[in-house]
Amino acid sequence: MAKNSVRQDENTNSISNKDLIFRLFDYLKPYKLKVFFILVLLIYVMICGLLNPYLMKLAIDKYISQKNLQGLVIIAIVMFILNFLSMIASAASIRMMAKVTNTVLLEIRQQLYKHIQKLSFSFFDNRPVGKILARVIGDVNSLQELFSTSITSFIPEILTLICVTFIMFYMNFQLALVSILVLPFLAITLFSIETISRKRWQIYRKKRSNLNAYTHEDFSGIRVIKGFAEEEKTSSNFLLFTKDMMNSFVKAVRLNDSFWPIVTLSSGVGTVLVFGYGVSLIKWGSMTIGTMVAFISYVSMFWRPIINISNFYNTLITNFAAGERIFEILDIEPDIIDIKNHIMPKIKGTVQFKNLTFSYDNHTNTLNNINFKINPGETIALVGSTGSGKTTIVNLISRFYDATKGEVLIDGKDVKNFTIESLRSQMGIMLQDTFLFSSTIRENIRYGKLDATDEEVIAAAKSANAHNFIINLEKGYDTEVNERGSRLSVGQRQLISFARALLANPRILILDEATSNIDTYTEKLVQEGIQKLLIGRTSFVIAHRLSTIRNADKIMVIDNGNIAEAGTHKELMKLKGLYHDLFMSQYKFLNEAN
Missing domain, CATH: 3.40.50.300 (P-loop containing nucleotide triphosphate hydrolases)
Structure with a gap:
């Protein structure tokens, strides 16, 4: 792996859309029963939506035209019950999907964290810690919308689109053909935008990673910065990193924002064509007004899933770069191969x-x-x-x-x-670069032997001649040492580290x-x-x-x-x-x- 600094953009490996989608959605397999139930609820919501225009057609052509008030009331009650249950089902599906999504993100983050722990020092030698944090936290978080919208939006919208298309062709074949005339233009345009947009989001992720790495390095070395009075310089550098990230984000978003106008324009053109041709059919006596009203409603329903699918596609492109960065780390094989079940005597x-x-x-x-x-x-x-x-x-x-x-x-x-x-x-290892965790002195010493008793911890501290200074602290062994042990002197930190090595009782x-x-x-x-x-x-x-x-x-x-x-x-x-x-x-x- 090539060495990378906080100012250098990372080289990431591109993964095909197909492979990326399959790898991401493999994480949903353990929850397939829950996902299936969520889809059942969403299909019910979809059916209710599909029935509404048809019920309106019945109300206009059958009951209003015949002045049948009783039938009209029955239609209204049926529509109210169906839509009320649809609202409940929709809310329940969103809550359930949010729980599944958060659980999946937890698993991805945990898998990524455990994998990084297995990687060799060469991995950490060649990559700033801040850039690793950007992948574990920021990139994983970016997948949340992708998982949730894929189930609650994409799949139901696809089903809705198929059903609406079938209904439209069933109602009037010619009018249905007119409604889909603009689809080829829309597909070509969106595909062209996707090719450029994905590259821009990759750049944005890299710039954000650079900012994260610089911020981590800056605050880790805050004593040096303050010691040399370089606050202004580091603030200027931080601003440059922030501007790089902002500019890359604006470029990516600006292109993504073109999705909505293009889809909306296509929807408007398609609706106008349908309306114009539909009026002609009514004049020729080939179609009733009720059918025309229902068909216009279905046209609206036809374009709504297309708009939502386009938004999902937009989300997919936005987060593909995050998925690539996560899988790039997961695909790194550790230099040190651990032979499982072979225990050193x-x-x-x-x-x-x-x-x-x-x-x-x-x-x-x-x-x-x-x-x-x-x-x-x-x-x-x-x-x-x-x-x-x-x-x-x-x-x-x-x-x-x-x-x-x-x-x-x-x-x-x-x-x-x-x-x-x-x-x-x-083995007991005590390094020159003493590292203490932001915990108590007792817990830092016990890190050498996690099941050690308090008596063993104190005995190790006494052997390292750390006991005397520890008991003179305000809370003794329960004193918090702060991050990296900054509350203690360098010598005191080293004595605690030495006690930690002693406690391990190494061979x-x-x-x-x-x-x-x-x-x-x-x-x-x-x-x-x-x-x-x-x-x-x-x-x-x-x-x-x-x-x-x-x-x-x-x-x-x-x-x-x-x-x-x-x-x-x-x-x-x-x-x-x-x-x-x-x-x-x-x-x-x-x-x-x-």
């Missing part, structure tokens, strides 16, 4: 890379033919310059990505052969720059907790402060995707290679700073 802790090569973009290798084997309980430190491949190694162990070539083995078993959940549930522990944002005093306390946690666990520690990993069982120096050096601290210092130079430069820097 309890991990002992042996980790091995065999001839492993990895590339994020299938062009440039981040890791080149990496080979190593770590025994259970060993602590491995990964050091090297930024971008050398350290984090990529631990990401492959966690199976956030799969190797391009070679194997990642845990206890001699390829990680690809087991479910992701059974693998990661036995393999991964610490990626876990102490980078903690002050010296707090780091000392955390290091004590880390030493306790490392006992009996295979651990991978990434740290730029080399003084914190001197006691590691093995230190691997990663340079340009290769293992340049490997050994203990003493062994690497004797080599006087990359590690020696890194360590001495840090040692010299710290001495100068003091």
